[in-house]
Amino acid sequence: MNKKIIVAGIGPGSEDFISPAALKKIRSAEFLVGGRRALNQFASANQTIFPITRDLDAAINFIREKILLGKVVVMVSGDPGYYSMLDLLRKNFPPSSIEVIPSISAMQLAFAKISLPWQEATLLSFHGRQPAREALKYSEGKILGLLTDAEFNSATVSKILLECGWDKKSSVTVCEKLSYPDEKISVTTLADAAKAEPVKHCILIVRRSIQS
Ligand SMILES: C[S@@+](CC[C@H](N)C(=O)[O-])C[C@H]1O[C@@H](n2cnc3c(N)ncnc32)[C@H](O)[C@@H]1O
Secondary structure (H helix, E strand, C coil): CCEEEEEEEECCCCCCCCHHHHEEEEEEHCEEECCHHHHHCCCCCCCEEECCCCCCHHHHHHHHHHCCCEEEEEEEECCCCCCCCHHHHHHHCCCCHHEEEEECCHHHHHHHHHHCCCCCCCEEHHHHHCCHHHCCCCCCCCCCEECCCCCCCCHHHHHHHCCCCCCCCCCEEEEECCCCCCCCCEEEHHHHCCCCCCCCCCEEEECCCCCC
């Protein structure tokens, strides 16, 4: 295979956070693969599109077939290097046949929203998986950045953290719909988040207390 499969991040939602390099690749695609929302946002009439559904084998087969015919671009949310379809693509195609174009991750934007550096944060995902309890354990100065999903949402994850030794008054920043017009960022405590209406598919930033 000579041609590269382009995997382009589209950022967390708003086009403000897609990289110009990713946008350029998406616009030049002959075959454009992505979720329905991404296709609605970026596909143009001259492109052949393939919506990604639960049938991931179908997407892989489409890419395998079309890469022989022209330029294939796979759009993923946020940054491709952070919990995306890139893992699956690397299992099905040689890494040398894949070109990754980064964009802003929802995790980056969440930390930016509260002006907090993330170089020392522990970043973990509850999206379709559960981190090891050991990694979630409280320790002094620890900052957690967590991806969530429908099952492991703001309430269930908060309960797990209370079991992992975090104080009930620990600060939780719940970041919903980042970069969209209805973006919502709220600050609460672990005890209150555990009891409140669950927020799904958000980012949680958890720390012992708000320093500033
Ligand atoms: C499979 S992960 C994809 C992460 C993506 N590759 C990235 O770099 O942002 C999906 C999870 O990312 C988080 N997420 C993605 N977009 C978001 C947004 N606009 N606002 C809040 N959380 C978001 C949610 O936790 C969601 O369940």
